[in-house]
Amino acid sequence: MMKIILVDDERIALEHVKSLLPWDSYDYEIAASASNGRTALRLCEEHRPQIMIVDIRMPVMDGLELIRAVSERKLGVKFIVMSAYEDFEYARQAIAIGSVSSYLIKHEVDRDKLLLELNKAKESWESDEKQRRIERSEQLMKVLMGAEILTMFQDSQTAPPYAILLIQRDSPFSAIPSPLGKTVSLQSLDYASNEISFCSGQSDWQLIGEFPLNRNQFIALFSQKNKTMSMQRRSFEDLIRSTDSHLKQHYDGSHSFYYSFQCHDSSRLHDSFRKVEAAARHAVFSGENSHLCADELPMLPIDYETHPTAMPRTRFFDELIEGMNQHDPAKIESAIKRSFNTLCHPQWDLAGLYETIHTLTGIMNKRFAAKGLPEADPFALGEEKPLYHLEEIMNRFIVMIQRLCSNKNELDRLSSKLLRALQYIQSHYHEDINIEDVSRSIGISPSYLHQLCKRELGRTFLDYLTEYRINQAKRILNQEDAKMTEVSARVGYRSPQHFSQVFKKTTGVLPHQYRNGAHSL
Structure with a gap:
């Protein structure tokens, strides 16, 4: 819901604008109103509205001064300017500031015109906010990686203390260590940030920025809103639970959350980032759907002389x-x-x-x-x-x-001929083999090999070969980021489409769904 602040020194004018629309029905909320620019500036910093409807001529601080002051603070507000005078010089000055969406004459404003201009201001704000988010996220990425000093937070609401959160899609443990995931562009993010409800029902924490660390990890940085209170760990954990609930509704599989509090020193954000990143690498020690404070986890390097x-x-x-x-x-x-x-x-x-x-x-x-x-x-x-x-x-x-x-x-009771057949399969499963190839390699007939499989394994030759190939495919999907065409070829399927059909028939999910955590086992 878009927050709006009304600013006019005439009470009748304020009440008239309020009465023009059923604001909630159009997803707008009048967060506050003011009779002069100075009060409006204070309310703007407190409520952080997206739109302000402002009169030009007011005492203490007029509309133009208010627009300049808000714009200098880079609060991202869009203004709809209204005046009782057809003063085009004022209109020119207001529009020249750059954050004014439209200029309206008071006595000409009706419901339809106001709604039209509100929607134009909303669209303009959303477009600017999308670009601001990308810029904040790119700079935040550099800050947390230690490549840049912190210069992006210049107002009181985004100052320390901070909390950093890493969200990781849970995936089965692999016995082969995988290299650290490379960062990816924001446009290729699996988790769309505007779909992650970080602050639903949450008033203690302000989301500063977020970015994808890799295909399975997402980083977000928060600032505590009330600087006079002690660190609100409980409220931050409530935020995590709310986010977890949202993800469960929109994504398959489970996620784990690793967080760190960095109270007052923005230069140490890089250290906090490394803590949560290390906690995520140690996910096997905590298991699925973990909510862990990285500041408290035993992940320090081991000194074998001391221990x-x-x-x-x-x-x-x-x-x-x-x-x-x-x-x-x-x-x-x-x-x-x-x-x-x-x-x-x-x-x-x-x-x-x-x-x-x-x-x-x-x-x-x-x-x-x-x-x-x-x-x-x-x-x-x-x-x-x-x-x-x-x-x-x-x-x-x-x-x-x-x-x-x-x-x-x-397995001790398997015949030597069948064991040799299984060994051949495990050495050649990636090739285009069939029961004739395997039986020929061990010197028996295909029909006899078929009988051995049914009698000693309780399944057909093709069932065993398919199961072994799919298990190898699972290992590749869990451990590597290989393309599906490569995965299918490496486990003996010339057609990726056929591989996908067999994989789904065997596991209940498609290969890419399995990679993303949708295990049916």
């Missing part, structure tokens, strides 16, 4: 291998849990997590190879749900390794 408990986890891996050799599920679980516990204390150790996953996967696949079984990817199992949280990853490894060491392991 001997954070020493390498070799001893736990030795215990794990011992438990595997003894087929002892309790010892396997204990070793894995103790290893993962060191990743959280004394600090979150993301690099250590990648190292642990790599080591555990290697230990597990070495045992698979010794059994003549194909390798397994803990993050690409079709029958399992995507992993978002550290504990989910830990439990996945516990279950897989316990199952591997169990005498009831179903």
Whole structure:
């Protein structure tokens, strides 16, 4: 709703303008009225209207002085000037200032003419505001990246204290670290900023600017409106919850929110930005739909001399291998849990997590190879749900390794011929292979291979091949920003359209929807 302030030294004139329209019905709100320019200037700074309807001749400060004062403060107001006199010199001076939308003669104004000029002023304000937002966001991006000093905030409402918010689309954890996302142009933003309801029902925080950090992340900077009060953390968390609710209504998947308060020093905004960015990189430690204050999270680099408990986890891996050799599920679980516990204390150790996953996967696949079984990817199992949280990853490894060491392991009962067939599929899935190619490679007939798949796997050859290809596609979609034509080719589909059809039939969603978090598993 557009805010309007009426300014006229004649009370009758003010009441007449108010009576011309059902303002709410046209999405306008009369926020305040004043009888002179000085009072109107104070009200303008307090209410931040988009439009002011101003009389020219007034005591204390006339309309032209008011327009100049508001324009100098760069408050972005559009003016509709009204006068009882057909004074074209006043009109010329008012229009020359540059923020005047129209000039009206009081006795000629009726409902239709006023509404027409209001809509023209609204359209002009929205056009200017779009450009102002782009300029603010571009400068804010440079400030937070540390490439420019803070010069964009020059009035009391956008002064410290600040709060910075990073919104991140939740996506499954990938065992392969992805490079930091590059910034993108504002026009290519997935989250349209004018669709994110940051301040719905919120009066304590002023949105200063926002920009996309990459395809899955969005940054917004806020200023606390009431500078005399202590930091309003509770109200900011209310703002986050309101924003989260809005996103759930407009976007598939969930989002996490990481925020930091920088009280009084604008030169430290870059540090606050790095805090929330680091918190987002450590999302696996908090899981889906997190609302976390980055100032309080344990993400400092680990000093192994100061914290001997954070020493390498070799001893736990030795215990794990011992438990595997003894087929002892309790010892396997204990070793894995103790290893993962060191990743959280004394600090979150993301690099250590990648190292642990790599080591555990290697230990597990070495045992698979010794059994003549194909390798397994803990993050690409079709029958399992995507992993978002550290504990989910830990439990996945516990279950897989316990199952591997169990005498009831179903894969142990697979025939050598079928194992060779599966190994061939896993080595050649990206090629245009069929059951004839695979059966020929292992020296059996296609019909016999079909029988082996049905009897030992409980599915057809094509079902297994399709499942394996789609799982590999999921891994690529989770870890890379590859084009769909490239993804389809890399998993053995010459036609991207056919790939999309098979992917949706298998997962319930299209590939691009899966990449954006719309998992049906």
